[in-house]
Amino acid sequence: MKQKIHLKAAAAVFLGAVMCALAFAPYNFSWLAWIAFVPVLLSLSADKGRFQPFIFWLAGFSLWLFSTDWFINIAFAAWIAAAAIMGVKWVLMYFALRFLHQKGIFFTFAFPIVIAGLEACQGFLFGGFDWNFLAHSQYRFLHLIQIADITGAAGVSFVVAMVNGYLADAVLITRRLIKEKPEINVKMLAKYGALDASLVIVIASVLLYGNFRIENEKLTEGPLIGIVQPDVPSTAKGIQVSYDKMLERLENQTALCRQSGADIIAWPETMIPAPMNKEYIDCCRSDSLPQKFYTRIKSLTEEFTLIAGAPYATLKIENQSLQFDKEYNSAVIFKHGRLLENRYDKIRLVPFGEYIPFGHIGWINDLIMHFNPQGLDFTIDRGNSLQRFRLKADSREILITPSICYEDTDAEFTKKSLHTKGEKSDLLLNISNDGWYVKFDGDGTARAGKEHYQRTAISVFRAVENRITLMRSVNTGISCMIDPLGKMINGYEAGNLPEKALNRGAVEGWFSDNIILCRRRSFFSWHGRWFSRIFLKVLIVIFAAIIIEKLWLKRNNKTEQNAER
Template identity: 20%
Template sequence: MKSLGLWLGSPWRRSAVAGVAGAVPMVTFPAPALWWLAPVALVPWILLARGAPTARRALYDGWCGGFGLVLAVHHWLLPSLHVFTFVIAALLGALWAPWGLLIRRFLGGSPSPGRVGAALLVLPSGWLMVELVRSWQGLGGPWGMLGASQWQVGPALRLASVGGIWLLSFLLVAVNVAVAALIAVRASRVPAVAGLVVTAAVTSAAWAWAPRPEVDERVAVAVVQPGIVAGADSADRRFDRGERLTRALVGREVELVVWGESSVGFDLVDRPDLARRLAALSRETRAEILVNVDARRSDRPGIYKSSVLVGPDGPTGDRYDKMRLVPFGEYVPARALLGWATSVGKAAGEDRERGTEQVVMEGGGGLRIGPMVCFESAFPDMSRALAEDGADVLVAQSATSTFQRTWAPEQHASLAALRAAETGRPMVHATLTGVSAVYGPDGARVGSPLGTDASAGRVHEVPLADGVTPYVRLGAWPVTLALLVLACWAVAEGVRTVRLRRNGPEPLVPPVRTARGWPARPGR
């Protein structure tokens, strides 16, 4: 241990170790999907920051760990953004700097049982604040939140219906803190074990109390995935392939057909021939078709990505314009300042325009559809709003064509399981090139997904559920709890500081030596 401490004495080596420690949670997400490592994935990072020799070094440990985490979970952006990926990781990684300081404050040195007990609340609360801030779409959105690693764990999905992904992240960090305390702080093993027991008890109670979605009927929904289409005329050829795959569904008694993001590359007003072909498909399949138009609008300036519902008579008038755009992928933040990103990577040459409100579409058969586009499925508040507005089924239209043969397609598809479990509404994740998947109202997968090598149409019997989950009713209450915990701690720290200043330090009085050389008490 002493030699390890000497080796970590180099600031550069320590920063590198912090970056690697912060990257460990990456393996808990798809494609590796080692979800069972999540309860200990933060332990190396916590142990490192706990042993920081100074508060400043703890800040750096938090920052470097955050840099490693952001870079790891977004590594698939490197071919598109190149060096700018490191810039983004460095900026976002700074959000974890205060968290590193909190670790040292509560677990550094020989913490008392009370400090360890407080750490089990304060450190998860601090982590949640970081996830809350970085969830702002201007900072890249909530991709890679720790709780999302549990997308295929049934009990975790039940908990998501109670407190959303926020509750999962809070509990996972609490377990990591308890494990770190068990390893490093022998004198505080009792509160660490107690913390694990309490966490398990709270988790079990929430799991038992969480209402199960009551399935009352099923609806046949088809996902059409054309696969990779390249070339200068790719928009026309992609439409042709989607049309052919949809026509193959004739006779399957489908109620809704879903195409992926940018499945139509032309405005349907400017191209009435495409609108007529879609209407003919709707008549032949006896199903409405939800397409996604990525084109310059004829009725207003700019390029929009829009979900458009088409029936047997053409577009029904239901349209949703994407609201939350992908930074650098669909627009460049502060383009006057950061426009150089287009010269070093595949950043958007022209900004897409934003929609102004979410829309619940009314299908002809009474099915209420809540559309989202691409990485909007990462935002729990958007799916919650659609469920509140009465959506029967959530739909995310996506295109991960740029990131084939990376972990991005599988990770993106997994987010739909969380959104379904949180809202108690089934979710369809339809893409151009995979992974396309469908999840029931409990977050369990329905049927088999379409992988990145597939070009097909697949019908799923999607279960519909009634009722409202606690998360839809109460919202992100774990975030409110975390804010209260941090506020209480800040008040306690403020009171403690005032008392120390008021009382002042005890005077340092040198001992008085007697004739025999023994120290005597002052005044004797």
Template identity: 30%
Template sequence: MYKKHFYVNLFLSFLTVLLLSFSFPSPCVSYLAWIALVPWFIIISTGYRTGLFSYLTGLLFFAFNLTWLWFVTGFGWILLALFLALFFYFFGLVIHYVRRWLRLPHLFIAPFVWVTFEYLRSFPYFGFPWFFVGHTQYLHLPLIQIADITGMYGISFLIVTVNAAIADLIEYFLFKYFPGSEIVPSILSEKRGMALRITIIVPCSLISLILTYGYFDLKGKPASPNGPDICVVQGNIPQGVKIKANKEQRKKILSKYTDLSLQAAGKKTDIIVWPETMVPGILNIDPKILNREIDNLSKESVRIITDATYANLLLGGTAIDVRDASALYFNTAFYFDRNGSYINRYDKIYLVPFGEFIPFEKWLSFFSYLVPYSVSLSGGEQRTIFELDTGKGSRNCKFGVIICYEDTVASLVRKFRKDGADFMINITNDAWFHNSSELDQHLAVMVFRAVENRTSITRAANSGISSFIAPNGEIYDYLHSKKKYKEIEGILCNKIRFENSANSWYTNHGDVFAISCVSVTAVLFLAALTKRIFA
């Protein structure tokens, strides 16, 4: 009997991994997300080795979907998958524990607990804000508009609600027609008429409410292309070339990006944007200090571009500061005005652990081989709001910059918006991951930052996907050539779209919805614990 249970649950675990994996980009068969968790919930309903199969489901899912991390670090790929699987493990245990002692259906537990663990996983340096189930729906505009209230978590909540309802219906019919089955029934399974009504009405009502909100929101807040003209440059420099570039290769990289930028000459361009770390020289120090030719050439390129295009420049590069006789290195966005004069810079605040720095480096120095840079970078300390002179007689625009994976930190983008940023620019270098699905997944995450804060976001990516995203989440332009949109080079010029509306509820109040789900989860768990103690 136990052997039979083991193989059945193993099949159900594989089924969830398969369905959930294919629902994410790419291939982004998004409707699969609405049923992907059902097999796993059935495992939890049986109570047979819930922890084991929950961890196995998480491990297989993350190991399979993080394969693009292999391009950077094979050891890091396995280690991250092993760690992230713990979130699935504890999710399964909490659901099983609450169901066992309170006998509630999945519908009343799973959505709250799922959002709780996604929220916990969203914290920088604690989790990995990637592969949230709501990300699968980034192309469905009416559905995702609710994110300006609930954040991305509202879409995850809805998807898990539907999965939970389907699992409860299966449980109900198994309990009714196969009384000898190993499914542990909830209190609704024994109240058949009520079970059917509640299980069908709740998800249908939520879907109707959210879609209605989305349709009216899209109709009532049209975004118009009345913003500044931005030109993003995509040079498609292979990471293997860039990270090990010698003097001549650095010159070629600089020349390539300069030549592409000069293609904007004669166009109406307010600002030209280069991706993350694409300037091979150091722009914030006197070239005589390091006595490197590439630093002089990099500064000359700024002057050449501004003279030819009369555009502001936002360039991704590396900054060096000397503090207390020590050199600190920063992942930086440098801003220059139309005359080529340096204005200000933004240093990346949230660095990638074991990618850009080693946490607790004093004690974990043996992990130094995981960091692709020769030194650990330092994190920035403040958000910088840049002012863009459009030269159109209207007020100047303000914008913020997020570098690389900072667009996964929802709270950072929200704070930029509250600081007064009219739009955001993301500069990134996803060439680390070649033409893998990581590029599509990264873009999907950024769509939700736009909707949450009702702000346009423009992305400049070294190898793709350079794009323009409207405040409603529409990807209204992206760089492509002959149906290819990864690992190509070129420039992409378009206008920023503005929405005539005040800050969104999410911008003003943050993750209230997610925190509410955490509170409900805590109450459910404590109630189950209390019942167990006094049973």
């Protein structure tokens, strides 16, 4: 009988993990996020044996493997390592919730506290990895997510977790009332009534605030900006077309975008495959790839401004030959036929992709490299300063914050990059190369993978938190515009990409649209992740209490054993 209980508990935990996975993009069964953890919490309501922490770890590990299977072809070892770490997150959830439940604290309060604290921990992992938070499952519900401009995404996660906790408490209370048939008294009614009232107040406050912001936020129309989306799948063996063909297609789409009237046009990350610094280009032959891209882009951009992703390399002389010294992943500017000196070098590098955590330890570096595709080393150098581009579009000055690849998944970093020197940017421009994450059908046709949709969902929260328009120029998609209310804009002023934003995966095209300006600076943009930090500190206190209690009990047991002797 005891073994059956263990199996039921394990099944409950894994059921919760499955529902959680389906709540996120691209499946978008968002309603499952509100009930996914109910069976998990119920499994904690009784002692299920010493294997329960391992069951929680395995559930978290499996959830992450399934949700991020797009990473397997890029860095297999990283995929496994990240999943193992996320499994630990579930183990910490197990111990914290079990401790609080044993102390008589309702799941209605315990679960949101623990979730907010654990997501804060994940936000600091490897310098910031905000991925698949509970909040991200709700990116389509505008009234709910407006609270993020105060609390960040953590506030939305808190609300969803609170509902899960409340439902678990409702089941446990109902079971107790049926089984024990206690006498109903004023104290009991007040206790359970307070539980109901707490949930109603929190949900009502969040939705009322959301409605207020949607109805009253002052938004104005800004200048026309153009976005080009190539469709160039990438693998460890290289891109699927020649660089000449890729450049020709980029030129054609850009020319169409320019005809729409866009004075500023963006290309995705690394779409220029050669370092774009004059010092290096001058050393190259006239028929070389760097010279070819440099010359043709200069000619292309004589009448407008192009922001494009490109490598950047400083040079050194070693062994009587010219070699790269520092290599960066950068955003460069071509303006009226000139390559400007102003550029942005990516600061937040992708762990296991652009740098190896603890890579200075020899055996760790060797292990990761052993499982990388063909042993390729993609590590680059980290940029050292935030940059913003002050440019003109539609005869108006516009302040643009460039963001490369996963940098816009880091809420704190994004907040800082948008508000340097006390001046708020007009546009957050994310350029990314998601060609690594496409899926290939049996006939070789590429289609968007899970990563494309998950990234876009996370970007919604950066727009809301900072009340700014976010435009994405992404190789293989999903290129789109997200307004300061977090609304993913379907359609555009002009373009040839699919009308619906989420249908733009693995297609080539362009669009241009007027950005939406919001001059108000949000509470989150001033104070960052204050909400998350509170619950991170609470979580630290909880684990300190767990350790102290364990040590205290161990000491008392030892004292009793000595007394018996």
